[in-house]
Amino acid sequence: MTDKKLHELFKEELKVINIGLESFAENLKGEGFDAVQVDWRPPAGGDEKMAKLLDEVESEKIDDANKKAVEKIQKSDPVLIGVGVAGKDLPGMEGKMILHASPPNTWDNMSGPMQGAAIGACIYEGWAADEEEAVKLIESGEVTFDAAHHHNAVGPMTGIVSPSMPVWIVENKTYGNKAYCTLNEGLGKVLRFGANGSDVIEKLKWMEKILGPALGDALAKSDGINLKNITAQALHMGDEVHNRNKAATSLFMREIIPYLLQTDYSNEDLKEIIEFMGGNEHFYLNLSMPASKATMDAADGIEYSTVITAMARNGVDFGIRISGLEGEWFTAPAEKVDGLYFPGYSEEDACRDLGDSTISETAAVGGFAMAAAPAIVGFVGGTVDDSIKFTKDMYEITLDENQNFTIPTLSFRGTPTGIDLRKIIETGILPTINTGIAHKEPGIGQIGAGLVDPPVACFKKALRAFAQKYNDKI
Amino acid sequence: MAKKVFVKEGTYYDSVTLMSVAKDVKSLDGITEAVVVMGTDANKGILKEANLLLPEAEAANANDLVIVVDGEEDVLDEAIETTKTLMAEKKNAGGGKAEEKPSTLRGAIEAQPDSNLVIISVPGQFAAREARKALNNGLHVMLFSDNVPVEDEIALKELAVEKDLLLMGPDCGTAIVNQAPLAFANVVSKGPVGIVAASGTGAQAVSSLVDRQGVGLSQVIGTGGRDLKSKVKGIEMIKDLKALAQDDDTEVIVLVSKPPAKEAAEKIMEEVKKIKKPIVVNFLGGDPSVVEGTDAIWANTLEDGAFKAVGIIKGEDVAAGGMSQSEIEEIVKEETSNMNSKQKYLRGLYTGGTLCSEALIQLTNEYGDMYSNIPISEGYGLKEDLKSIENTVIDLGEDDFTQGKPHPMIEPYMRSERLLEEAKDEEVGVILIDVVIGYGSHMDPAGEVAEAIKEAKATVADRGGYLSVIASVCGTDKDPQNLDMQEEKLRKAGAKVLPTNVQAVRVASQILSGIN
Known part of the structure; x- marks a missing residue:
């Protein structure tokens, strides 16, 4: 804080910030003074009650807690240490349990693709021979569902994880916590979009029998693969590691292949594995996601912190978690994605926003790093300048700049890091999320991609809950 | 309903551009489906499934651009033409830089780290929040907004005193700080007269008249109309008086206001007594006896205030009327x-x-x-x-x-x-x-x-x-x-x-x- 005296202002060069009538700034510029115009919006979209709540959640305690949360995000060091099996390695995963993209949901309320993927998982596990049997089994209550986030896991799109599936194990070396994610199946007809035909199940079986174990063996020969480094490099190569993973996948392959070649797998198998990874531009997505999850879990559960530690969508609802409100979800109906559709499809065919992959944005990549990935901004019909604007806007709702993830076009400025719930309500600026679009019917798969706004209601709910919890203690 | 195809050989576009163009074409009247793709085998598969794989499209290869439109016959040619135009536009797009404006005070501070003053003219119910944030960031404030509750005004002014920052307003329409005309203000020369005013046009009238007499202004500081009322008690005017007293460039100070509340007047005159510089008091329509017991000079009108200040600088009486x-x-x-x-x-x-x-x-x-x-x-x-x-x-x-x-x-x-x-x-x-x-x-x-x-x-x-x-x-x-x-x-x-x-x-x- 300045300890300058008022009259010292009179010796300075006047530099003005203008909030409101734009002509005041224009006039000053006309007279040769510097003036920055603020594109002001009423706090909380003009909701005076929310604006009042915002005043209540201003304190040093909160600022300090948020600093702590951001420090944890910055210092986290997610490293890929192995491949496990969901039923064995995921904490709390027992019996006939199927995990899905968060927030928590019930069978009756699930979106089409998620139901399709759940049915596929029952068939894949051998719990049911066909769709009819699977539905019967699920409706009997024998299969339990839970949100992947509740088991330190994340999954793209439907996010379905069943006990036999191989999972990446990512360890946050700084804080010791682990995060898990299934291996990416590739594009086309895949379980994560709700497809459950025999070819889908067959591929899952190959992943379980060959791909997972082989990669696990390869990793066992390494000291682990540092995912933070790969993401940082990929951002300099045009990825934002949510919707574009081309560079990161290539970088990952460069790391893993030498170890793969040291395993006992046949040339045939290795060829298939390498082709599979190389043919799947999103192979790294399922690594960037658990890396983000491991990072954000470290920042979760800090009393008084308003940092958002997770955002996720299950195709029906959008949910967020707040560091200072550990374990709670704040939800509102998910929106449809504003994007471009593959030939033959339109918004009518789209499932509502879906998947845990928005963990990327909470961890300062994905939509927040859009300026690093101008190649994908066209999904919203935008320009390179738009991609820079998307990232720059996010500095308005975050607390810090990332020390590891930097953006060349912004003169290597760090990506916007640590979303502050209060700033979202304050500015009305919602997190920029870019995402794939799933068909609303199970089994059809991805039909486009684009940008989506989270519903503002879940942020308002969270702020109300925060103010209530900490009311007299702030 | 009919279908039409157009193939352009040896033209590459990325798939995102193509999808974006297809979206626009599909929205044209009479068009039910539009596919704009490179002629790869995969894309031909998509066309086949959509029942749009016309023979020309089938013959295309991966380096050819394929446009297929499906819809009412009479609009198909136009749709193909529109598609070509859109493709050309997309190729040229993205040259100009969109102007970036920060959305918050924080963003503005980042954009201009050496900022020192914030002008706020947002609706009254939100203005105090912005002002408080500005003060907490060590920035001087001109609060142009009106309809700010008086309790907020007092709290803001007390905070500004604590931080020794300007809090001009609320409802402050005029100020000139370091020669910069803020909001409703005139362009004046630099000089030795400093003004603290609780009224906007009062400040404009005095500063303009001083300038027109060939004497310039050091600072013109607004306090907002309520500053000298009984509730606020001149918090801002007192602080600004002190600041001008300490400012080497200010030789004469003019106070401009409607008659202040008694509580405010007493406090202000107490401060006036402590200041060695000549002070002209123009409490328009007020009681001249307020300056009794001080060295301050009373002025009856805005004009009188301006001319007395000029007179002190010039060391001579300035003709009050100018017209006989x-x-x-x-x-x-x-x-x-x-x-x-x-x-x-x-x-x-x-x-x-x-x-x-x-x-x-x-x-x-x-x-x-x-x-x-x-x-x-x-x-x-x-x-x-x-x-x-x-x-x-x-x-x-x-x-x-x-x-x-x-x-x-x-x-x-x-x-x-x-x-x-x-x-x-x-x-x-x-x-x-x-x-x-x-x-x-x-x-x-x-x-x-x-x-x-x-x-x-x-x-x-x-x-x-x-x-x-x-x-x-x-x-x-x-x-x-x-x-x-x-x-x-x-x-x-x-x-x-x-x-x-x-x-x-x-x-x-x-x-x-x-x-x-």
Whole structure:
């Protein structure tokens, strides 16, 4: 804080910030003074009650807690240490349990693709021979569902994880916590979009029998693969590691292949594995996601912190978690994605926003790093300048700049890091999320991609809950 | 329904561009499906599934662009043409840089890290939050917004005292800090006179008159109109006085306000006593005895305040009027000679609030009670319809005239309408007006009122009378509207233009005496 005296202002060069009538700034510029115009919006979209709540959640305690949360995000060091099996390695995963993209949901309320993927998982596990049997089994209550986030896991799109599936194990070396994610199946007809035909199940079986174990063996020969480094490099190569993973996948392959070649797998198998990874531009997505999850879990559960530690969508609802409100979800109906559709499809065919992959944005990549990935901004019909604007806007709702993830076009400025719930309500600026679009019917798969706004209601709910919890203690 | 295909060989576009173009084409009237893809085998598969794989498309290869449209036959050719145009546009897009504006104070500070002052003019219910954030970031504040609760004003001003920062306002319309005209302000030269004002047009009038006497201004600081009321007790004026006392470039300080509440006046005069620099006190319409027991110099009017400050700097008395009594009498004679016997009343139509107060006070002293929407004589308030009664002086910038309309300094057409309305009253002989220029004001207020003056004069002449219009312009020759040019426009319209509001009032008052 300045300890300058008022009259010292009179010796300075006047530099003005203008909030409101734009002509005041224009006039000053006309007279040769510097003036920055603020594109002001009423706090909380003009909701005076929310604006009042915002005043209540201003304190040093909160600022300090948020600093702590951001420090944890910055210092986290997610490293890929192995491949496990969901039923064995995921904490709390027992019996006939199927995990899905968060927030928590019930069978009756699930979106089409998620139901399709759940049915596929029952068939894949051998719990049911066909769709009819699977539905019967699920409706009997024998299969339990839970949100992947509740088991330190994340999954793209439907996010379905069943006990036999191989999972990446990512360890946050700084804080010791682990995060898990299934291996990416590739594009086309895949379980994560709700497809459950025999070819889908067959591929899952190959992943379980060959791909997972082989990669696990390869990793066992390494000291682990540092995912933070790969993401940082990929951002300099045009990825934002949510919707574009081309560079990161290539970088990952460069790391893993030498170890793969040291395993006992046949040339045939290795060829298939390498082709599979190389043919799947999103192979790294399922690594960037658990890396983000491991990072954000470290920042979760800090009393008084308003940092958002997770955002996720299950195709029906959008949910967020707040560091200072550990374990709670704040939800509102998910929106449809504003994007471009593959030939033959339109918004009518789209499932509502879906998947845990928005963990990327909470961890300062994905939509927040859009300026690093101008190649994908066209999904919203935008320009390179738009991609820079998307990232720059996010500095308005975050607390810090990332020390590891930097953006060349912004003169290597760090990506916007640590979303502050209060700033979202304050500015009305919602997190920029870019995402794939799933068909609303199970089994059809991805039909486009684009940008989506989270519903503002879940942020308002969270702020109300925060103010209530900490009311007299702030 | 029909389908049409167009293939352009050897043209590559990325899939995102193609999808974006397809989306636009699909939205055209009469088109049910549009596919724009490179002719790869995978894409041909998609076309086949969509039943759009026409023979030309089938023959295309991965380096060929394929456009297929499906819809009403007569629009297909046009759709293909539109597609080609869109492709060309997309290729050229993205050259210009979109202007970036930060959305928050924080963003603005990042964009301009050495910022030192924030002007806030957002709606009142949100203004205090922004002001508090600015103060907490060590930034001086000019709070232009009105409708800020007085409790917030006090809290903000106390915070500003603690941090030794300016908190000008709320409802502060005028300031000049380091020669920068803020909001409604005139362009003045740098010089030794510092002003602390609780009224916007008061500050404009004094600063302009000082500048026009060839003496410049160091700072013009606004406090907001409520600062000297009993609740706020002059928190801001006291702090600003101290700051100007410590400022080496300020040699004389002028205080401008309507009469302060007793509690405020006492505190301010206590502070005045401690300051060695000459201080001119212009509490317009107030009690001169307030300066008793101090070295401060009382000024009756805005003009008097400006001239006394200039006199101190120049070491000589500045002629208070600028126009001799005989010159005034000549004007009075000229203006009254063609009036008819029915004409006996004055109508003052002001856009500047403090100039209106100044006129009311002086007219009441020199002639008699005036009706007004801001009356100073008891029983002389206007009725609800705001119609003029006998001698009336109105402030068109008051809330009762500006509900849902811009302030007349920004948009003076309201005054022109009123002027024409007054001219229909055959008992009206003289119209008294102000014209306020400078930043914030209308770009040609004299030109705007000049048309109405001509028309009003013609209306009165048609019925065998003469309408006298007496005017003064508040501003400087450096203002964007230019003082001389504005005065010239008024003169050309037939108005008598006096150098100051006080002198205009004097002429008007003597015209009134002459015709009654």
